[in-house]
Amino acid sequence: RKEVEQDPGPFNVPEGATVAFNCTYSNSASQSFFWYRQDCRKEPKLLMSVYSSGNEDGRFTAQLNRASQYISLLIRDSKLSDSATYLCVVKEETGYALNFGKGTSLLVTP
């Protein structure tokens, strides 16, 4: 399967900070893109889909650059509850599975 690469971190940021995560994917034919969140010893949960034009959900903004095969997630006004591992996820044009990156760890401190 094709690669999805993320900086593992950890990213340690104070409450209220803005933090950005990046992800690159190797298959230019990739079709769909997502960010998932995984808390310690819990299952991954869908945070947001990523659309070509970029999209925002509250404090979270996702961007996709197909030419550079690059996805980003921006978190504004970080909360303690944002502490988790953020997984970049890509679906290829062919095949059925979602391909997960290994995740970026975020710790928001008081």
Place this chain on the structure above:
Amino acid sequence: GAGVSQSPSNKVTEKGKDVELRCDPISGHTALYWYRQSLGQGLEFLIYFQGNSAPDKSGLPSDRFSAERTGGSVSTLTIQRTQQEDSAVYLCASSSWTGESRSGYTFGSGTRLTVV
């Protein structure tokens, strides 16, 4: 059901024994996936079901691993002659995915398998 249900939540087994892991997907979800996550690793795809058929089983690591799905609902992942390297969290997910949907997956809480 309201979510994806997996059982057991924890399983400790002796090396060489067989284990069965169960997944009950969200009602009406036709697509079902098994992944596993080893300590500190990313999610590794194992198998995909659409209805009762498995068009993609390319992620099964060896012939000791098998899975089935009946009635388009419950799925069982079986690991025969377990080895210590099989220790991981086995996650099941379901989706209404039909190939073009952007809805992503809903995961169960997983089965933590420890082979001793």
